[in-house]
Amino acid sequence: MDNTVIVIDDHDIVRLGLETLIAGSPHLRLLGSAASLRDGLALIERHQPALVITDMGTGDSSGLATVRAVLAAQGPRATLVLSMHDEMLYGEPVMALGASGYLMKERASAEIVPAALAALKGELWMSPRLNARLLSRTLKRHRPDTTEATDGEHSLTLREREVLDLVHQGKATKEIACALGLSARTVDIHRANIKRKLGLRSAAAVIASGMRRT
Numbered sequence: 001m002d003n004t005v006i007v008i009d010d011h012d013i014v015r016l017g018l019e020t021l022i023a024g025s026p027h028l029r030l031l032g033s034a035a036s037l038r039d040g041l042a043l044i045e046r047h048q049p050a051l052v053i054t055d056m057g058t059g060d061s062s063g064l065a066t067v068r069a070v071l072a073a074q075g076p077r078a079t080l081v082l083s084m085h086d087e088m089l090y091g092e093p094v095m096a097l098g099a100s101g102y103l104m105k106e107r108a109s110a111e112i113v114p115a116a117l118a119a120l121k122g123e124l125w126m127s128p129r130l131n132a133r134l135l136s137r138t139l140k141r142h143r144p145d146t147t148e149a150t151d152g153e154h155s156l157t158l159r160e161r162e163v164l165d166l167v168h169q170g171k172a173t174k175e176i177a178c179a180l181g182l183s184a185r186t187v188d189i190h191r192a193n194i195k196r197k198l199g200l201r202s203a204a205a206v207i208a209s210g211m212r213r214t
Contacts, residue, residue: 002050003120007033008040008070009055009082014105018053018082018112025113037061037069044073051100051119053112056083056090056165063165064093064158065179071098078119082108085165091130093158101125155197163190 005028009015015033022030031047034040037058044052054070056063071079078100083090091102100119103111104127115125156164159180166176173191177184 001120003027004029004031004047004049005051005053005116006031006040006043006047006049007053008035008037008058009033009053010035010057010059011055014055014108017109021109021112022116025116028113028116035059037066041069041073044070049077051078051080051116053080053082053116056081056085056094062169064090064097064162067094067097067099078122080115080119080125082112087127087130090161090165091126093161095124095126095130096158102130156194160190160194160197163187164194167191167194
């Protein structure tokens with residue numbers, strides 16, 4: 001089994017920790033690491049690793065855009081997403097995009113090696129809580145008498161989650177529009193939908209909701 005791994009994370013301490021854990025496993029072989037998405041994509045193209053472990057936020061990219069770029073570069077090979085963001089907010093859309101697993105940084109030291117080994121076997125890795133969420137969604141889709149809730153974080157669309165992620169980073173409407181290739185008017189509509197679904201009354205409350213998760 002090909003056990004080669006590349007790490008992408010812009011936090012030096014986290015990246016070094018991941019490198020140490022992977023290098024310490026006899027079942028994994030670290031090919032290299034990168035602090036930016038650009039450098040990470042170059043490593044992927046050069047080495048074609050069996051597994052990429054990537055943060056959702058790098059110095060030159062953030063959120064689901066990062067995940068999409070890495071998945072596109074990896075193709076059918078495995079990708080694990082590591083993030084500080086609550087899995088109940090981003091775990092489901094990340095898995096829906098095709099990632100092999102979603103792992104919160106607070107659990108990385110204990111779970112990164114078993115998660116990597118599972119991904120290399122073609123298995124999915126997620127917490128029991130996230131697994132229960134996804135299983136519940138699957139069951140509801142097969143029950144015609146059951147309807148999804150319309151409010152709350154789980155009802156946000158992928159695009160709304162991307163906008164929310166950038167709002168949490170302190171980005172203004174024009175910056176978000178530029179980053180996502182949208183018009184400012186469209187971003188304002190997404191922001192209004194986010195406030196409605198999360199039951200928040202102001203832009204400040206939206207930003208504060210992100211602070212509570214970090």
